[in-house]
Ligand SMILES: [Zn+2]
């Protein structure tokens with residue numbers, strides 16, 4: 334085994350650093366910004382693949398159960414109404430709500446399914462020491478789609494819906510809800526057990542970029558953002574990672590311009606998202622719109638204060654904080670500020686972490702509207718506010734994805750040169 338020190342560029346601040354001693358078990362953090370550079374676990378590679386495969390197969394079985402039964406089952410005035418996750422998506426699409434339908438499909442069904450089937454495609458042959466075709470490309474997709482899988486947020490949305498619906502009728506316990514809960518734990522277990530270094534080393538024979546020379550200048554070296562292979566950045570054109578085919582660039586292209594564009598669009602849509610009703614409830618000839626804040630007040634006054642606070646944080650605090658942090662990062666980076674670079678990088682990591690929770694209101698609205706379509710008694714429709722709010726969530730996620738935190742540190746490097 335090579336005893337050469339590992340060379341890693343930090344994905345958050347860009348610093349090239351040599352790690353002379355890799356611990357057998359534990360985490361290696363960046364010496365400048367505290368980002369996690371490597372997670373190393375003392376697991377035998379063979380055990381890891383076999384263990385992961387067992388988890389993935391179990392999760393897929395639970396996934397099928399969760400999607401075969403209704404997630405909400407309610408008895409209202411002699412009517413029994415129920416909806417599955419597929420039913421929620423189907424309802425949105427038949428109402429021509431393609432954006433919300435597509436968003437719920439991606440985050441609650443498509444992303445987890447691609448994640449699990451992609452892993453099955455790689456791990457099943459790998460367990461018998463066979464590398465499946467296009468394994469690197471499939472694993473790249475699995476890693477990219479993971480951030481769009483939001484089952485834990487769906488779960489919170491379903492719980493909020495159940496609390497709201499309990500005032501309308503009698504809830505019947507649903508198998509699918511428990512299956513989704515189990516699925517969340519299994520996927521979290523898979524993600525914490527997955528050792529990407531081991532998987533990359535098993536599916537690809539490339540251990541180092543062949544274009545990389547020992548004398549390479551540090552500014553021409555970067556780790557592939559997807560598979561972490563140390564690569565040479567071509568000087569005059571955009572290169573690709575020899576292992577996973579991801580585009581290679583020193584900094585995300587047009588990061589500031591793209592982040593600003595997404596952010597401005599999100600700020601503009603944030604206004605109708607909060608002013609327009611997210612859902613319209615029609616009952617006995619009387620229609621009433623409910624805004625996001627109205628829904629939170631309803632939850633609070635109907636006795637569920639803790640849930641009201643959770644939804645308030647997810648739907649009001651998180652999007653506002655995200656918009657403020659991204660604006661602050663853009664302005665300070667534009668003016669080449671050297672103020673608190675470490676804390677600003679931490680703020681960036683926070684925006685990446687919390688953004689998904691704002692989806693909770695979309696899941697609440699979609700599931701309640703799909704369920705309550707009892708003509709002559711009560712009908713719930715998705716309001717314009719929900720579409721604007723969904724767009725805000727997607728735009729802020731895209732804004733955070735396009736911002737390159739290494740730009741925060743670039744001025745320091747220029748000053749020190
Ligand atoms: Zn760093």
Ligand SMILES: [Zn+2]
Pocket residue numbers: 557558559560561562574575576577578579
């Ligand atoms: Zn790569």
